[in-house]
Amino acid sequence: MFPPHGFLRRAARLALIIIGLFLLCITVLAVLYRFSFIHPVSTLMLRDTVTHTSYKRQWVPLRHIAPSLVYSVMMAEDGRFCEHDGVDWQALQQAASEDDDKPRGASTITMQVVKNLFFWKSRSYLRKATEIPIALWVDMLLPKKRIMEIYLNIAQWGKGIYGVEAASRYYFGISARNLTPRQSALLAIALPSPLKRNPFRLDYTLLDRAAIIERRVLAAGAYIGCLR
Template identity: 50%
Template sequence: MLRRIVFVLLAIAAAPLALLLLYGFVPPVSTLMLGRWLTLQPVERQWVALSDISPELPRAVIASEDSRFCRHGGVDWSALRQVIDEMGEDGPARGASTIPMQTVKNLVLWPGRSYVRKGLEVPLSLFADMIWSKRRMMENYLNIAEWGDGLFGAEAAARRYFGKSAGSLTRREAALLAAALPNPLQRNPAKPARFHARAANAIVIRMPNEYTGCL
């Protein structure tokens, strides 16, 4: 019985690593997408290669979500240390999630706030960054990101909100999509509220200065 328990625990621990290895070669499926399928809810997603996505979109999400994406190894330790140093009694006032951390969370972990989940994100992000190229990381991220209720990936989002393919997105449209990521169920890139529009404007200003040479 003890051996069986140990085997089950090892299998559970190995499953995320095996999935990340697999998703280096096949289009990934997020846990949110799986949850919707299991509860018979619709999922709108069309996988596209990074080469078929406007370069403005990865530049926009780097400007918005992870400015050191091309320079860190999956975890931005300097940003993480700063968040810990500034943390009060009520917990951190802001996050330090990188694009790799968000990607592994969406692929092999569960939604919601949890210190356990956050602790798992760090080693899994380091592992994913080690086995995937930065280009593959961004490709996976942009194809599983949630942009609305049942809406996943850049191609589906571009067609829903702007009536065009992801490859035809303008800089402004890319910034509006990136600015929606922190709260995709409440922010509509096609009809941005004032706060959403201001966030997109700030992203547009930062985009030309972001380094995307790793892509």
């Protein structure tokens, strides 16, 4: 037997209310995150807090992070960060055309901020589809520099290591503002798989990619204008 129409209407109404409240919460938080004195935390950090798992994270403003690191992360993670509206439609189309059972790639830095702040970590088409409209909305509400600042302070760089300051001190024993171009490229290359890639123990392929990132940063010019 099919459920009665009244039940379906109530279920649909409840689902719409939940979705509406979720979007309202995201909007309120995004507006609050415009203020530099507010330091957002990721869902992974919240998980570690709830499970009493220790982690390292020290918030630093974007102006206290070596420009080479900021530009290296952009080149490695989202080359069109300064051009798109929160979603790289070209990269999404290319990823969708690949013959694969799992969604892969195409996440912009804005989408990763949305994922890290509001969603779970596992890959799924549902999560990816939900990220897209929220990333567009967040890109409208937050300046590009603030989006990058949040990302660099909540990104995971290893087990219990969140944010570029903690990563810089853990791997190189220096502050993020003192990173060299080479160190910046190594940290950027480690980002896609932070639990598997150690900047000190990268294979030759990844080391070559780091060298490419270094060269791209030097030749970037106006390409990274929104972060200057």
